[in-house]
Amino acid sequence: MNKKRLLCIGLSLSATWLKGKGWQHPNSMVEHLFSTNFYVELAKRAEMAKLDFLFKPDALVLHIESLDHSPGFGGLDPAILLASIAHETDQIGLVSTASTTFNPPYVVARQLQSLHSISNGRAGWNIVTSIDGADNFSHLPMPSSEERYKKAMEFTDVVRKLWESYPNEALLINRTTGQFADKERISSIHHEGHFFQIKGPLNVPAHPSGTIPLFQAGASETGRDFAASTADAMFAATPDMASGIELRKDLRRRACKHGRQPDEIRVLPGLYFFIGKTRDEALEMYREAHSHLSTAQGYAAIQSILGLDIRHLPLDQPVPADMLKGIGEQVRSQTHADLLRRLIVQTQPTVRELLSRPEVIGSAHWMIVGTAEDAQREITRWFEAGALDGFIALPGSVQSLELFFDELVPLLVQHDLFRNEYTGSTLREHLGMK
Numbered sequence: 445m446n447k448k449r450l451l452c453i454g455l456s457l458s459a460t461w462l463k464g465k466g467w468q469h470p471n472s473m474v475e476h477l478f479s480t481n482f483y484v485e486l487a488k489r490a491e492m493a494k495l496d497f498l499f500k501p502d503a504l505v506l507h508i509e510s511l512d513h514s515p516g517f518g519g520l521d522p523a524i525l526l527a528s529i530a531h532e533t534d535q536i537g538l539v540s541t542a543s544t545t546f547n548p549p550y551v552v553a554r555q556l557q558s559l560h561s562i563s564n565g566r567a568g569w570n571i572v573t574s575i576d577g578a579d580n581f582s583h584l585p586m587p588s589s590e591e592r593y594k595k596a597m598e599f600t601d602v603v604r605k606l607w608e609s610y611p612n613e614a615l616l617i618n619r620t621t622g623q624f625a626d627k628e629r630i631s632s633i634h635h636e637g638h639f640f641q642i643k644g645p646l647n648v649p650a651h652p653s654g655t656i657p658l659f660q661a662g663a664s665e666t667g668r669d670f671a672a673s674t675a676d677a678m679f680a681a682t683p684d685m686a687s688g689i690e691l692r693k694d695l696r697r698r699a700c701k702h703g704r705q706p707d708e709i710r711v712l713p714g715l716y717f718f719i720g721k722t723r724d725e726a727l728e729m730y731r732e733a734h735s736h737l738s739t740a741q742g743y744a745a746i747q748s749i750l751g752l753d754i755r756h757l758p759l760d761q762p763v764p765a766d767m768l769k770g771i772g773e774q775v776r777s778q779t780h781a782d783l784l785r786r787l788i789v790q791t792q793p794t795v796r797e798l799l800s801r802p803e804v805i806g807s808a809h810w811m812i813v814g815t816a817e818d819a820q821r822e823i824t825r826w827f828e829a830g831a832l833d834g835f836i837a838l839p840g841s842v843q844s845l846e847l848f849f850d851e852l853v854p855l856l857v858q859h860d861l862f863r864n865e866y867t868g869s870t871l872r873e874h875l876g877m878k
């Protein structure tokens with residue numbers, strides 16, 4: 445009998461609900477943003493809701509311009525933060541982000557394996573090639589996308605070899621014979637590559653629960669191929685259902701080409717949501733969350749994503765697709781540029797419409813504004829259409845976060861789309877990995 449497919453749900457710890465004026469809400473707990481209380485409370489609730497994992501995006505840079513009125517996107521080191529959460533939780537997965545462009549692979553392999561050990565098999569690695577931060581790493585100019593992916597592939601290969609270099613079975617810990625480990629089973633990796641020369645072995649043994657699940661974010665041609673060959677899940681930006689269906693189909697096809705089963709790669713879009721007790725309340729929250737965004741910031745976002753300046757166009761004029769010719773060759777993220785380009789070509793939005801789109805205001809993430817029932821129906825529709833295997837929750841307001849736990853997750857359980865009890869205690873088990 446076929447087991448019913450269930451959603452895989454993660455909660456982002458990037459505190460999207462504090463964006464704009466969100467942090468000014470009396471229950472925002474913003475004073476605790478740089479302590480563990482904030483996240484531990486959240487982690488415990490997420491574990492009570494039986495979510496698959498917590499997900500900590502990360503950037504190695506501070507955008508000071510946003511800090512005037514908002515906490516921005518910075519914060520605690522993800523591996524350290526997740527280690528403290530590991531201590532306070534028992535079952536929920538802990539996915540940490542580590543950039544392959546700026547870190548040394550030995551350090552990343554060790555940090556993640558340490559997190560895996562102290563959490564008893566709950567660590568995951570979100571592999572990113574990053575779009576900012578070169579000037580914090582003596583790395584200017586930022587390497588091109590191709591160079592970053594080339595390095596990411598070799599980096600990931602090295603990390604995996606390091607994880608295998610000190611297998612758990614090598615540990616004997618025999619008090620009677622006095623033998624601590626079987627050194628015949630521990631081996632150097634002698635990696636000699638284009639970017640790295642690394643002898644190994646790693647100095648932390650592998651956890652017996654199995655290898656750390658790999659997540660990847662970045663959906664350019666190269667990014668997709670990398671994910672399909674290597675990752676267990678992709679954190680995806682899919683602002684509409686068609687882009688989700690296309691991405692998932694393509695990744696599954698590419699996975700087969702790499703000799704994998706299509707189900708081995710899970711597509712998990714970011715879901716940015718505003719949930720209210722009524723639709724009007726949700727809409728009001730959405731407006732409130734974006735009221736700080738000026739038109740000038742919208743124009744600046746379009747220019748930054750695509751290299752396209754449309755300030756001179758009247759607000760009600762459709763953006764001509766011709767304007768895209770010859771621009772945006774060297775973009776920060778091909779994924780975000782492609783999504784915006786596709787939207788302009790396919791729907792010819794007016795300037796005003798473009799300025800309010802998720803591709804411009806919400807990191808290109810899928811957005812739901814409505815009641816918990818609306819959200820449940822929309823998630824079901826995308827799931828049944830093959831646009832996703834689950835999602836990563838990005839709550840848009842404090843109230844949306846509350847209603848996510850109190851109403852949306854229970855509704856998904858009621859509709860047999862999500863578990864009501866864990867059946868394992870490792871991230872691999874939650875994701876259904878062999």
Ligand SMILES: Cc1cc2nc3c(=O)[nH]c(=O)nc-3n(C[C@H](O)[C@H](O)[C@H](O)COP(=O)(O)O)c2cc1C
Binds near residue numbers: 503776
């Ligand atoms: C949905 C999504 C989430 C991302 N999250 C992060 C992140 O947390 N940290 C980071 O340094 N880069 C992040 N990135 C950037 C990617 O790792 C990558 O560098 C960028 O998208 C360029 O790759 P591409 O050309 O395949 O889009 C993210 C990208 C996407 C699409």
